[in-house]
Amino acid sequence: MLAYSGGLDTTVAVGWLREALDADVICVAADVGQGGDFEALRERALMSGAVEAVVVDGTDEFAEDYLRPTLAANALYQGRYPLVSALSRPLICHHLVQAAAEFGAGSVAHGCTGKGNDQVRFEVSLGALAPHLKVLAPVRGWGMTREETQAWGIAHGLPVATTSTTGAGVPVKAPYSIDENLWGRAIECGQLEDPMAEAPDDVWERTVPPSKAPTDPAYCVLTFEAGVPVAVDGERLPLAQLIRRVDALAGSFGVGRLDMVEDRVVGIKSREVYEVAGALVLIDAHRDLEALVLDRDVLRTKRGLEARYAELVYEGQWFSPLREALDAFNANTQQYVSGDVRVKLEPGSARVVGRSAPGSLYDLSLATYDIGDTFEHGAAEGFVKLWGLPLKTWARARGRS
Numbered sequence: 001m002l003a004y005s006g007g008l009d010t011t012v013a014v015g016w017l018r019e020a021l022d023a024d025v026i027c028v029a030a031d032v033g034q035g036g037d038f039e040a041l042r043e044r045a046l047m048s049g050a051v052e053a054v055v056v057d058g059t060d061e062f063a064e065d066y067l068r069p070t071l072a073a074n075a076l077y078q079g080r081y082p083l084v085s086a087l088s089r090p091l092i093c094h095h096l097v098q099a100a101a102e103f104g105a106g107s108v109a110h111g112c113t114g115k116g117n118d119q120v121r122f123e124v125s126l127g128a129l130a131p132h133l134k135v136l137a138p139v140r141g142w143g144m145t146r147e148e149t150q151a152w153g154i155a156h157g158l159p160v161a162t163t164s165t166t167g168a169g170v171p172v173k174a175p176y177s178i179d180e181n182l183w184g185r186a187i188e189c190g191q192l193e194d195p196m197a198e199a200p201d202d203v204w205e206r207t208v209p210p211s212k213a214p215t216d217p218a219y220c221v222l223t224f225e226a227g228v229p230v231a232v233d234g235e236r237l238p239l240a241q242l243i244r245r246v247d248a249l250a251g252s253f254g255v256g257r258l259d260m261v262e263d264r265v266v267g268i269k270s271r272e273v274y275e276v277a278g279a280l281v282l283i284d285a286h287r288d289l290e291a292l293v294l295d296r297d298v299l300r301t302k303r304g305l306e307a308r309y310a311e312l313v314y315e316g317q318w319f320s321p322l323r324e325a326l327d328a329f330n331a332n333t334q335q336y337v338s339g340d341v342r343v344k345l346e347p348g349s350a351r352v353v354g355r356s357a358p359g360s361l362y363d364l365s366l367a368t369y370d371i372g373d374t375f376e377h378g379a380a381e382g383f384v385k386l387w388g389l390p391l392k393t394w395a396r397a398r399g400r401s
């Protein structure tokens with residue numbers, strides 16, 4: 001069973017596994033919302049020499065089982081990256097393992113290189129789900145450059161031609177390696193390897209430059225129920241559709257282009273470029289609503305755990321007991337995270353400008369500086385005295401008078 005994307009590496013991997021191992025290769029591709037022609041993708045796998053090719057319709061499953069808990073966790077790796085690729089790998093592994101059982105396969109293969117994170121995610125996830133399966137990593141083993149890989153493919157009559165493709169077979173200019181799904185789009189390689197060079201215009205697909213965005217601001221209201229976004233401007237949508245809607249809207253305002261240097265699991269720093277408009281807007285809105293309805297201590301503790309959650313997902317530990325435990329904590333906190341968040345869209349920006357919730361902890365009579373104030377001002381005096389007492393004690397002991 002080969003996890004197949006239709007890109008350069010997995011296409012050549014089909015031919016290579018047949019030739020080097022004399023294996024019957026069955027390709028498994030997953031639709032996780034990347035778009036494209038999956039029938040063409042299946043044909044491409046067969047043209048490459050696979051004996052069978054399976055396309056899994058996984059978009060709703062991806063949204064419900066992977067994005068929903070990740071949004072509850074507001075997970076952003078290194079405070080910025082919403083884990084696009086890191087989230088689809090566990091789903092793909094789940095389906096690889098299922099297909100292996102169906103077809104009676106004893107080995108599973110992925111097309112990841114030896115320098116990336118995805119090899120870690122595939123192998124750790126596969127080990128957690130099916131420790132008995134043998135895992136092959138042909139691309140890591142052959143050690144060819146992208147150009148050499150392409151030449152090998154052409155020499156062996158594989159459909160690699162002179163263009164590479166995105167996950168579902170959409171031709172793109174050759175040098176980039178692209179991974180895309182409902183949560184966003186990741187672009188690497190080519191000119192992006194110079195971290196000082198601005199990403200060329202041709203890397204962007206899901207977003208417009210802010211200069212092409214509408215100049216009149218727009219508002220949108222996102223409704224959450226128990227931590228899950230359920231409606232946009234009052235229109236209820238299934239999660240996957242809602243994410244797509246918000247992504248397209250924010251992307252049309254030039255929101256969501258992320259350019260960063262990130263720390264890979266294998267210890268190298270790499271320059272990565274992402275289009276993640278929907279993910280960033282939803283996380284921002286969700287976080288804002290949490291600030292309104294969650295108790296201060298729960299909120300502080302949760303914020304600390306969110307960074308940990310992002311790290312563990314990034315590092316391939318999706319199927320770990322820690323992720324389950326953190327999900328249980330998050331689920332408990334989400335019961336009160338229901339309400340509306342108003343987002344203002346302007347060229348290049350999406351900002352939360354309003355929020356309301358039935359379970360809001362905002363109490364106007366406590367917060368106001370106007371008439372109607374019920375806050376006990378006198379109580380503040382004693383509180384502040386005791387709050388500052390340890391520092392006063394410290395200062396005296398150190399001889400400050």
Ligand code: ARG
Nearest residue numbers: 085086117177178179186272
């Ligand atoms: N650096 C990102 C991550 O590790 C994106 C990886 C994208 N994969 C790819 N084959 N282009 O999650």
